[in-house]
Amino acid sequence: MQVKLGLKMAIIAMLVVMLQIGLWSIHDQVRQRQRLQQEVIAEIADSAAxxxxxxxxxxxxxxxxxxxxxxxxxxxxxxxxxxxxxxxxxxxxxxxxxxxxxxxxxxxxxxxxxxxxxxxxxxxxxxxxxxxxxxxxxxxxxxxxxxxxxxxxxxxxxxxxxxxxxxxxxxxxxxxxxxxxxxxxxxxxxxxxxxxxxxxxxxxxxxxxxxxxxxxxxxxxxxxxxxxxxxxxxxxxxxxxxxxxxxxxxxxxxxxxxxxxxxxxxxxxxxxxxxxxxxxxxxxxxFANPVNIYSLSERAMKYGILFIVLSFAAFFLIETLQRRAIHPMQYLLVGLALAIFFLLLLALSERIAFGAAYAISAAACVLLIGSYLGAMLGNRGQGFGLAGGIASLYGILYGILLSEDNALLMGSLLLFGALTALMLGTRHIDWYALGAARPAAKESRHEQ
Incomplete structure (x- = not known):
């Protein structure tokens, strides 16, 4: 069982790396759109002054x-x-x-x-x-x-x-x-x-x-x-x-x-x-516009991998503590939903105000993840509880984006708070015993 636990952790780590590659692709898209904006500004300046x-x-x-x-x-x-x-x-x-x-x-x-x-x-x-x-x-x-x-x-x-x-x-x-x-x-x-x-x-x-x-x-x-x-x-x-x-x-x-x-x-x-x-x-x-949507999107994406890691950590704790099997594909789908938020944010902010684009993108992803987690865990309350935690992360991230001068302090406090919660939540876990005692979900259902 120790081997299975280690294998699951390795698979989760691999999924995090895959999703990070996806975030890099979205980040590259932000850079391309920003270059297009600068080209258009230069063209207008060439035709005016x-x-x-x-x-x-x-x-x-x-x-x-x-x-x-x-x-x-x-x-x-x-x-x-x-x-x-x-x-x-x-x-x-x-x-x-x-x-x-x-x-x-x-x-x-x-x-x-x-x-x-x-x-x-x-x-x-x-x-x-x-x-x-x-x-x-x-x-x-x-x-x-x-x-x-x-x-x-x-x-x-x-x-x-x-x-x-x-x-x-x-x-x-x-x-x-x-x-x-x-x-x-x-x-x-x-x-x-x-x-x-x-x-x-x-x-x-x-x-x-x-x-x-x-x-x-x-x-x-x-x-x-x-x-x-x-x-x-x-x-x-x-x-x-x-x-x-x-x-x-x-x-x-x-x-x-x-x-x-x-x-x-x-x-x-x-x-x-x-x-x-x-x-x-x-x-x-x-006389530039007060909100540079591409700079804000780029800054927001720096925290994308943190969202994914924290969410995966919560799923892993549920899986280990509640003896509930969560398939790697389910990890991947939730991670993709978290990553698509940044693409939605970029696309919508080019059309509407950044604050409204952020609220719509965050609400859409939270509702999607909450519904999916409720069905996946067989407990709607627990699913939307986890989605509420993700919504809180979106709210904290928006505060970080608005307060550029305090971004480092707020980001550091967020990381410290997440690490503190993870350490406190797992301080009584005997990882050796947990890996040895964990039953397979399919075997338990078959015995019933």
Whole structure:
């Protein structure tokens, strides 16, 4: 009998491995659906506008400078003229804006686009001769300088209006191009010749309408950058290096304010903010959906094997303690019902809200398993009692999914509780005697 008990345990272990392979297949399906979603989001961004990063406005100065080049063979140095470019930050920049969010759908996949209406105002003062000493000023031909206002926009297709820049009361039109001053896409407006031998002051105003996908980032290039945004979107995610100084989030939307000093940011990095996420010297708002069904499904599946092991452990205890034979095929069918829950969850959550999909999938599997166990054990109350335990596991798992920060703690407590219950339930069992004394179910019925 000891051999039979050991063989049964080996068969159960083999069934667990088989079901784990099935869970891996479902997990692979989750990954594939997630990749499809990302492809659809990229396609929508390609046809509308991608994530947006604003850099500036900035002041670009171009001026000729005489440079002496040392010559060889004892010849006198040669002098030639090069074009110098210098980028200057504004002294102060204020950005006020409102953002509306709309959902675009292709097939069953959705993504969010935002439309930002922004008002940019800035001031700047340049000292005479740019603060250069006499020798440097003689080399630089500052009276021939030309000035430009630059604005970096990571996806120029998102500019919804034809923005007109107001500088000291003058109206200037923008052209595309960064004039070699930025590495990301940009637009520029030419201020024309400016004599830098005397001090200059600039006051800028710019209305801007901007379309983008999911994320709006602003690089705080000014010496003092103040940003105020408001939106009816109730699920903002504030990212980047600079978080809001004040924010208010409610069911009717959010408002947030940032204030960033030049002492807190790296000017060189802000100029490269639109290149990649690694250059994140920005303040950001993400308008992504609050629930990522694929991430939640993937996290839920990590506990799939625990559901199966705990259920099989309960069946094995019933089988050994109550002398009730349970066929390996019955173990397998219950395990398949537990595994199919995750496939149902994935399929339904793509169509309806995740919470509703979870409730429907869990209820369907619990009712199926309860009915089957009641018939299998010949005791409906015991069958639905075991199903109630499985329902409790589903409830605990949902709590784990909702509380991402406490997921490790709650998962650890669940494992510890399950192990505790198993050890307490089997602490008086003499496994050697149990294996030797266990009768075969078919023989007992035949003797009757």
């Amino acid at each position: 991608a994530e947006q990063t604003l850099i500036g406005p900035l002041l670009l100065l171009e001026y000729p400078e005489r440079v002496q080049e040392a010559s060889q063979d004892g010849q006198p140095p040669r002098e030639h003229t090069v074009l110098r470019r210098q980028v200057f930050s504004l002294d102060a920049l204020t950005i006020d804006g409102s953002v509306s969010v709309e959902t675009r759908q292709r097939s069953i996949y959705r993504t969010n686009l935002f439309r930002a209406t922004l008002a940019l105002q800035g001031t700047m003062a340049l000292p005479a001769r740019l603060g250069l000493d006499d020798a440097q000023a003689r080399q630089a031909q500052l009276d021939k300088a030309r000035a430009f206002v630059l604005l970096g926009v990571s996806d120029l297709r998102g500019i919804g209006n034809s923005p007109t820049l107001q500088v000291n009361g003058r109206s200037l039109a923008f052209q595309t191009g960064h004039r070699g001053a930025l590495e990301s896409p940009a637009i520029h407006a030419e201020l024309g010749p400016v004599d830098l031998n005397r001090a200059q002051e600039f006051t800028l105003q710019l209305p801007l309408e901007l379309l983008g996908s999911q994320r709006l980032a602003i690089a705080p290039t000014a010496d003092l950058t103040q940003v105020a945004l408001q939106s009816a979107w109730p699920h903002p995610s504030f990212q980047g290096r600079f978080l809001p100084a004040r924010r208010d989030i409610g069911a009717d939307g959010f408002s947030a304010q940032w204030q960033v000093s030049h002492l807190a940011r790296d000017f060189g990095q802000t100029l490269r903010a639109g290149l990649s996420r690694s250059h994140n010297e920005t303040l950001e708002v993400q």
